Amino acid sequence: MVLEKTIFILIIFSITLLIATYLTYFERKVAAFLQDRLGPDRAGPFGILQPLADAGKMFFKEDFIPAESVKLLFILGPGIAMFTACMTGAVIPWGDQLQLFGRTIDLQIADVDIGILYVVGFVSIGVYGIMIGGWSSNNKYSLFGAIRAGSQMISYELAMGLSLIAIVMLTGSLSVREIVEQQAGVWNVFYQPLGFLIFFICALAECNRAPFDLPECETELIGGYHTEYSSMKLGFFLFAEYINMFISAAVIATVYFGGYHFPFMHSLGLSENVVSILGILVLFLKIFLFIFIFMWIRWTLPRFRYDQLMHLGWKILIPLAILNMVGTGGFILLSTKM
Amino acid sequence: MASLTNRSKVVVNKKMTFWERLYLPAIFGGMAITLKHFFRKSNTVRYPEVKRPFSPVYRGLHVLKRDDKGAERCTACGLCAVACPAEAITMTAAERKKDEKHLYREEKYAAVYEINMLRCIFCGLCEEACPKEAIFLTDRLVPTELEREDFIYGKDKLVELLDQRIDVSKRQVKTYGEDLKI
Numbered sequence: 208m209v210l211e212k213t214i215f216i217l218i219i220f221s222i223t224l225l226i227a228t229y230l231t232y233f234e235r236k237v238a239a240f241l242q243d244r245l246g247p248d249r250a251g252p253f254g255i256l257q258p259l260a261d262a263g264k265m266f267f268k269e270d271f272i273p274a275e276s277v278k279l280l281f282i283l284g285p286g287i288a289m290f291t292a293c294m295t296g297a298v299i300p301w302g303d304q305l306q307l308f309g310r311t312i313d314l315q316i317a318d319v320d321i322g323i324l325y326v327v328g329f330v331s332i333g334v335y336g337i338m339i340g341g342w343s344s345n346n347k348y349s350l351f352g353a354i355r356a357g358s359q360m361i362s363y364e365l366a367m368g369l370s371l372i373a374i375v376m377l378t379g380s381l382s383v384r385e386i387v388e389q390q391a392g393v394w395n396v397f398y399q400p401l402g403f404l405i406f407f408i409c410a411l412a413e414c415n416r417a418p419f420d421l422p423e424c425e426t427e428l429i430g431g432y433h434t435e436y437s438s439m440k441l442g443f444f445l446f447a448e449y450i451n452m453f454i455s456a457a458v459i460a461t462v463y464f465g466g467y468h469f470p471f472m473h474s475l476g477l478s479e480n481v482v483s484i485l486g487i488l489v490l491f492l493k494i495f496l497f498i499f500i501f502m503w504i505r506w507t508l509p510r511f512r513y514d515q516l517m518h519l520g521w522k523i524l525i526p527l528a529i530l531n532m533v534g535t536g537g538f539i540l541l542s543t544k545m
Numbered sequence: 546m547a548s549l550t551n552r553s554k555v556v557v558n559k560k561m562t563f564w565e566r567l568y569l570p571a572i573f574g575g576m577a578i579t580l581k582h583f584f585r586k587s588n589t590v591r592y593p594e595v596k597r598p599f600s601p602v603y604r605g606l607h608v609l610k611r612d613d614k615g616a617e618r619c620t621a622c623g624l625c626a627v628a629c630p631a632e633a634i635t636m637t638a639a640e641r642k643k644d645e646k647h648l649y650r651e652e653k654y655a656a657v658y659e660i661n662m663l664r665c666i667f668c669g670l671c672e673e674a675c676p677k678e679a680i681f682l683t684d685r686l687v688p689t690e691l692e693r694e695d696f697i698y699g700k701d702k703l704v705e706l707l708d709q710r711i712d713v714s715k716r717q718v719k720t721y722g723e724d725l726k727i
Contacts (some may be wrong), residue, residue, distance in 0.1 A: 217682045245589040507579045508572065 216316055223296055227449040228258045230498065234449075237502040265442035273435050276344040284340025285436065285443035291333040292450035298322035298357035300384045300459050302467045302487035306480055314487065315384060322383035323371055326458055327364070330413055333451065334360040337422060339414075341432030341445065352431025355513070359412055362520035363419075367409035369528035370402040373535040374462055387466035394465040401531045403463045405524055410455040412520070415448060417505040424510055456497035457490075464493050557588035601715040604667045606685040607660055609704040609710045610678065612650050617704060619678035621655035628674035633664035651677075658703060662687045662696040672716070681713040 215229035230388025232247065232254065239246030272281055302314035319320035319325050334356055374395055378386045386395070396403045412419040433444045436510070458465060467486030477485070564570060590597055599605070610618050621638035639656035641649045648654075674682050690696055705711045 237583075240583045243582055243585055243588050245587045245591070248591075497647070502577060503579065507575045 208362065211310070211312060212316070215312070215314075218381055219296060219301065219316060220293065221297065223293065223450060226453050227257055227446055228262070230449040230453060231445075232258045233498070234502050234505075237499065238506050241503070241506045247336040251476065259473060262442065265439050268438040268441075270440065271435075273339050273345060275345045277345070280343035281340045281435075282440070284336050284343060285440045285447070286336070286338060288333060288447040289443045289450075291329050291336060291446040295326055295329045295333075295454045296457065297453035298325050299454070299461055300387050300466060301490060303483040304479075309462025313416050314483070318382060321381045323375065323381045323386070323462070326383070327368055327371065330451075331360060331364055332414075333447070336444075336447065337432045341422075344432075344435035346435050348428045348430070348434045349432050352422045352424075352428050352434070355428075356415065356432060358413075359419065359421060359516060359520075362517060363409040363412040363524070365527045366405055366520065366524035367413065369525065369532055370399075370405040370409070371462070373399055373402045373528075373532045376532070376535050376539060385493050387461055387468065394468070396445065396463040399463065399531070399535070402535075403459075405464065405528050405531065407459060408519075408524065410459060411501065411504065412457050412516075414451045414501070416452065418508040419516065420505075421513060421516060422508060422541075426510075452498060452501055453494065456494045456501065459497050460490060460493035466490055486495060490495050506530065510538060548723075593613070603684045604661075604669045604682040606683055606687050607665075607671070607687075607703055608681050608683050609658065609700065610681060610711075610713065611705055614647070614650075615707050616646075616648055616650040617654060618677045619655045619658065620643055620648055620649075620651040620653045620677055620679075621658070622653075622676065624674040624676060625671035628670040629665075630668060630670060631664045631666045633661045633666075634671060636661050655700070658700050660698050660703065662698055663693065678717070681711075681715060681716050681719065683711055683716075685711075 235257070236246040236254075238244075247257040250260045268496060272278060291402060297316040298319050298320075300313075300315040305312045337356040338353045341349040341351075343355065344350075374386065375381055377395065377398060378389050380386065380389075388543040415422050421431075422428075423433065426435065433441050467483075467490040469486065470488040470543075475482070499529075549575040566581075612618055621636050623636060623638075626632075626634040635657070636655045636659070638653050641652050641654055653660060667682065669682050687696075
């Protein structure tokens with residue numbers, strides 16, 4: 208049992224890392240195509256080895272620690288960012304059950320009762336990596352980036368949580384598996400279109416992706432919180448961003464788009480295992496679709512101004528999310544009365 | 546007043562409607578535009594494999610021409626060095642020996658002729674100043690080097706080889722009459 212889980216964790220972990228690695232390539236290609244360019248095409252066929260070259264470059268760069276920095280925290284920052292990014296995937300059900308060697312295997316690392324809270328919790332701990340890294344660099348730009356990351360996280364976490372509460376009210380459970388199981392018929396996005404929109408915008412903000420990339424914004428802050436970082440420490444920060452993007456897409460797919468469910472999955476007359484494997488593939492398809500939308504948005508929209516960011520977060524998204532929550536409550540009340 | 550270009554737009558600071566203030570339609574419009582570009586052919590030229598043609602007036606790496614008998618045209622008059630705004634050209638003159646008639650056209654020639662390609666701004670004033678049609682800028686590129694010294698091009702790199710003449714006919718806009726016998 209323990210061995211089974213260990214193997215599964217290792218598989219999920221390596222898949223996450225592999226996908227995050229190739230997201231860097233994917234991002235550059237998407238950016239290039241959206242701008243009528245070719246993108247990296249020198250390393251291997253179609254530039255498929257580019258991530259390896261990038262990683263190799265990162266390893267061989269000089270690892271510089273500023274003299275006036277707080278050394279321990281400076282090293283800890285990227286570590287925290289990476290750790291929390293990797294941890295979030297633990298509660299996501301990657302598929303239904305598999306029957307292998309006469310055993311039933313849950314395709315989920317841990318079916319925690321409070322799965323959704325766990326996700327939100329770890330995502331908000333993720334900002335500690337940025338905060339600590341930015342503050343300990345002892346650089347004004349890094350500090351600005353860190354402060355921006357902190358305030359952005361606080362502002363958007365509220366709306367994110369509120370839109371998730373509406374889902375929890377519909378489902379009656381905080382367990383992610385439960386939420387997915389309930390979407391066997393109709394996906395949550397059809398009950399919660401507004402909630403989905405709010406969640407999606409907040410997910411963009413939580414990942415520090417454009418148009419919400421104020422913590423790093425190259426043009427104003429020279430890279431923001433990772434201004435002083437070099438070598439693989441910088442690599443960890445950038446890598447954590449891609450893992451976060453992958454996990455966010457996975458969360459959106461599971462919470463709003465039915466996870467591993469796909470239409471007519473039980474009426475095709477296929478065996479349980481085949482349906483499960485198809486489910487995994489469908490989930491990954493949905494995840495990649497959302498990742499593409501993330502990138503598409505990044506290469507379309509310009510960055511927000513700081514006051515616009517705060518305006519959107521506090522004056523628009525949070526009231527809308529509360530309205531959505533109240534509306535959902537009223538809907539549930541009416542439907543149970545009748 | 547009517548604008549000359551017909552492209553100016555009157556700016557109106559009118560209040561945005563609710564639909565405009567939503568921003569979402571504008572965002573989706575923008576995303577539609579970028580998606581259209583996603584399927585468009587890329588403009589990239591894969592450089593070392595594909596090379597774009599140079600324009601006939603392109604000013605690249607210099608060449609020191611020989612005349613049709615293969616003798617160097619340059620007489621080390623120094624007008625190019627004087628004309629050069631970047632002071633990239635230096636030379637040392639020498640007198641032609643009796644048995645060197647086939648090597649140098651005039652009685653005086655450049656024993657050393659150096660152009661510092663890091664100083665050169667490729668303005669083409671040297672070829673304009675040259676009274677002997679000896680120096681031309683060509684459509685070749687100056688390759689990259691690792692050392693600064695390697696960018697100082699001597700006669701070994703500048704003078705055209707006898708068996709590899711460089712065509713500069715596109716740049717010969719002016720001729721100085723028959724007496725030059727180019």
